[in-house]
Amino acid sequence: MxxxxxxxxxxxxxxxxxxxxxxxxxxxxxxxxxxxxxxxxxxxxxxxxxxxxxxxxxxxxxxxxxxxxxxxxxxxxxxxGPLVPKTETAWIFAKSNAIQAIGVMSFAFVCHHNSFLIYGSLEEPTLSNWSRITHVSVSLALFISVLFAVCGYVTFTGYTEGDIFENxxxxxxxxxxxxxxxxxxxxxxxxxxxxxxxxxxxxxxxxxxxxxxxxxxxxxxxxxxxxxxxxxxxCLGIVLELNGILSATPLVFIIPTACYLKLSEERWNHSDNLISGLILTVGVLVMTVGFVMTILHPQECSHGKEMFYCFPHNASLYNSTLPPF
Known part of the structure; x- marks a missing residue:
């Protein structure tokens, strides 16, 4: 909120x-x-x-x-996109702040907290209807999010703000x-x-x-x-990062797998238990490391500042000083 x-x-x-x-x-x-x-x-x-x-x-x-x-x-x-110069490390696969990115994406997809409310609002609240709705909606959300992420980053690369419309x-x-x-x-x-x-x-x-x-x-x-x-x-960036790390990550990775392991009657080395344990471990790691990195290295915020490429003269000067790629 x-x-x-x-x-x-x-x-x-x-x-x-x-x-x-x-x-x-x-x-x-x-x-x-x-x-x-x-x-x-x-x-x-x-x-x-x-x-x-x-x-x-x-x-x-x-x-x-x-x-x-x-x-x-x-x-x-x-x-x-062609008017915005690309940053030098634009196409590196992952940087040190990838952990915070996992938290932000978890925040974008977390829907566990409103599941009961939405399930109760269905005209026919059956498990089959619920399964169909969740699969369609989450798949659609994934498709839209990937398009937003790719188009936004391809346009602005390293200058991309937490709120893309700031760019x-x-x-x-x-x-x-x-x-x-x-x-x-x-x-x-x-x-x-x-x-x-x-x-x-x-x-x-x-x-x-x-x-x-x-x-x-x-x-x-x-x-x-x-x-x-x-x-x-x-500043939106750090809010999304903290939301993702402290709220979404436990809801997505930690609490569901912990509940499953607690209720499971299978042996500890059963494949389902091993997968759940792995997800739980990754969730704890993401939450811990992500929180520390967010506090020590928060995302820079340029709220309200007009980007340099919005001024053609400045952008041309900036382009002339860029190293060749």
Whole structure:
């Protein structure tokens, strides 16, 4: 939820800056104002729903907008990519921060925390339906994520920011439309995470049932905490890394395999137990090493800075100083 607010603030401020008459001192150019307004007008009211099924149409709109954004990123790969100089180590297979990348990708794919809510919202909550939905949705997410990653990195290589739309120039109208779609997508996704957080709080502290007053109070507190943190911190990269390392990695690699090993009645050297043990070990290693590296070597953040290749004169000078490849 914190990362979604940061993305909203980063993205929509650049969209509003392109509106005629909106100058640098306009309130619409301050990310804090944007985050507060979006929270009060959109995300908080949507988060107050009790039934996650009410967000089905919202999720469908988000999927359509994601497709539009992907098309825009692919177009800019061919039109902007040749104008951006490639970094010297652009095509090295893996660098030292690959561990943090595993955490970020885990964060992108983690869906365990909302599984029960979504399963309960199905018209026919059967295991066969659930299996079909999860396989199709995760496969689609993998396909889209790979396209985003490849197109984004091919375009900007070592200059790629945690939020890829930070890389596009402010006067790029197509990218501005993409930013708008991206911001709307994030706004529509925010309530789903709030549903999960509220559900966990209800189960842990209130025996799974919230009165109307408690429902509203817990929702407001959760949204307020996430919003407060996102107002004072604006670098997306480290937020995604910490989310991935400390939350997603245990949910994806550690907790499921630990539960399986605990419940398994097979011998310790059974193939399923060995595979689970290997995944568990990798998960612990990724979480430990990734956390240390994230703290010691956080990703640089250039929030709000126009990239050098957005200025043709500077870009040509920069190109002339690059070593030959």
């Amino acid at each position: 914190i990362s979604y607010n940061i993305i909203t603030g980063d993205t929509l401020t650049k969209v509003f800056q392109t509106i005629p008459g909106v100058g640098p001192d306009n309130l619409l150019t301050y990310r804090q104002v944007i985050i507060l307004c979006i929270t009060i007008i959109f995300t908080l009211p949507m988060s107050l729903y009790r039934d996650i099924a009410k967000l089905a149409k919202v999720s469908f709109i988000s999927l359509i907008l994601t497709t539009v954004i992907l098309v825009i990123v692919m177009i800019r790969t061919t039109t902007l 596009y120039c402010r006067d790029d109208d197509l990218a501005t439309f993409g930013r708008f779609c991206y911001g709307v997508t994030i706004i529509l996704t925010f309530p789903i995470e709030c549903f999960v957080t509220r559900e966990v709080i209800a189960n842990v502290f209130f025996s799974g049932t919230l009165t109307t007053i408690l429902h509203v109070a817990v929702t407001v507190i959760v949204v307020a905490v996430a919003t407060s943190i996102s107002l004072v911190y604006d």
